[in-house]
Amino acid sequence: MGLTPYKIAGLLKQRGYRMTLQRRAVLDAIARTEEYLSPASIYEKVARKNPGIGLVTVYRTLEILADLGLLCKVHTGGNCRGYLMSRPSEHHHHVVCSGCGRVVDFTDCVLDELEKKLSRGTGFKLENHLLEFVGRCPDCQKPSPVPVAAQQ
Amino acid sequence: MGLTPYKIAGLLKQRGYRMTLQRRAVLDAIARTEEYLSPASIYEKVARKNPGIGLVTVYRTLEILADLGLLCKVHTGGNCRGYLMSRPSEHHHHVVCSGCGRVVDFTDCVLDELEKKLSRGTGFKLENHLLEFVGRCPDCQKPSPVPVAAQQ
DNA sequence: CTTGTAATTGAAAACATATTTCATTTACAG
């Protein structure tokens, strides 16, 4: 079981951040979503239940969550600012549906060998890598797909 | 030997595009650069030798080059709009220096097996993937690095 | 339960980046 909004509240406090209604609302909106969300769509979702919340607050909350290492970024698709709660705590990557934005995690990263080889070959000191798979989820392969993003 | 601006001129014509001074200037600016460049930095480079050129033209040229499949996009670093002439014509990926932006290509993509496995495991029909390594190039590992981007 | 205070908020402005519009210029086929 991953991080619940409740546990995250604890983490926030540990780091000197306060738990506010607004932050709670943002967490609720993204914590158990299967798709990646843009800042704007997070704002939309949050504002539906909390009219009056500012888009700035969404941006600020995302910044904090990123600072705490709780967010993953999805590049595939739109504008390279897809956000997602980090579900596995270990090193992992994502499989992303180009239809509905649904994201599945996987932890078996096979890049170690290649990374070493490239490091030797190029003289680069490699520190990180970005890996994402893109495709169509089972639902979005169906004749008349009902993308999660379009529901509700 | 990769695509020279000259060969690209041919490709443009083949597709009904005209070869203009401005497009030529943009090509000259990015065709033999080792680093990835943002639209703004391409504009800067081009405008240095061709004052009067419009930033719009740079954007439009980038769009065309992307349409011809001649551009690679680099996500790592900045704003996810790093552009680069596609050097190998085969499937390839990039090693990017976080210091100077220098990019090295590699063609040995080891993701086939993993892709099949993930496809079976998730039910996704996978179509594509994004892979980038990030690190420090030999120059940028030196005590007092002289990043290519900062030169000239 | 107060109270004090530093953190947080939202509106508005500022900033950065990208795209559209349109009159003028230009490449190039014929």
Place this chain on the structure above:
DNA sequence: CTGTAAATGAAATATGTTTTCAATTACAAG
């Protein structure tokens, strides 16, 4: 050459993000 469709640049517009600042609020301490 010439005619014409393509391309250009200035300006306007659109989109996305950050900064500023006065008002509000969480929460530690009493």
